Amino acid sequence: MRRMPQNDPSRIAQRRGMLRASGGGLTTMAAVERVIRACPQCGSEASRALPDYSSPPWQIVECASCTFVYLRNPPEYKHLVSDFAWEKTRVAEVERRKARSPIRMWLDSMTRWRAGIYSPGIAGTLKRLFTPGRVLDVGCGSGKKVPEPFIPFGVEISEALSREADGHMRARGGRAIHAPAVDGVKEFPDRYFTGILLRSFLEHEKQPKELLEQCSRVLAPGGAIYVRVPNYGSLNRRMLGAKWCGFRYPDHVNYFTTTSLGAMAGDCGLKLKLLNPIRLPLDDNINAVLLSEAARG
Secondary structure (H helix, E strand, O other): OOOOOOOOHHHEEEEEEEEEOHHHOOEEEEEEEEEOOOOOOOOOOOEEEOOOOOEOOEOEEEEOOOOOEEEOOOEOHHHHHHOOOHHHHHHHHHHHHHHHOHHHHHHHHHHHHHHHHHOOHHHHHHHHHOOOOEEEEEOOOOOOOOOOOOEEEEEEOOHHHHHHHHHHHHOOOOEEEEOOHHHHHHOOOOOOEEEEEEEOOHHHOOOHHHHHHHHHHHEEEEEEEEEEEEEOOOHHHHHHHHHOOOOOOOOOOEEEOHHHHHHHHHHOOOEEEEOOOOOHHHOOEEEEEEEOHHHOO
């Protein structure tokens, strides 16, 4: 039986009423189009509901075929910009986390402060992972994450942020594109980048496999992709359940384990190498590098 495209109009549900952003801190009256997704890893439409992790109307499910966990009914891209963009909901999200687990928030802040003393930060990480050349930041925001001496390029769905990023990047020989991630990466030629930054992005992307396929295409031989995503396999998620910080509705639409991230990367010609293997069981995030075929070994 032929499967209908995920973006077919007949698969889009329009709902009117009060919609609650992550944690209940922000509401908006809008007609929100929600796409009913098949599994983004294997394409199966069969899934098992996970009501303990869902927050109506948002439905977290597990694929019945490959066990990938994902949001079944995310909003269309335009609503992620107009209603649920992180720059608009971050204050409400921080307040939600404080209210749910104040001790956890305090421990997180102390961990980040201590890590900032001993860690080289994102700039040091990229300099260690990437060879000199052009670097693509997908979901680049204001365009300031790619350090010197790399030539920065970016893709950003927010029109305002993409304009700001384009100004910063053009001053250093690059540019930023205003587009959804997959469409934006398609604009670049094959083997164009020595490095790609997917920091806290794949969990937001409705087409993560298509995005990794495009990133693999534009990655130069020997290049690397830095990935950071919430760690669905963490002990914290198992202990905290629905209170786990990785559950954010509806902007987090994919929930990765090292197994599912490695499988998706492998299907796209990339190999997963963990950057935090020792502390991974207790870490709320997976930090990893995806290596092109020429860099394997």
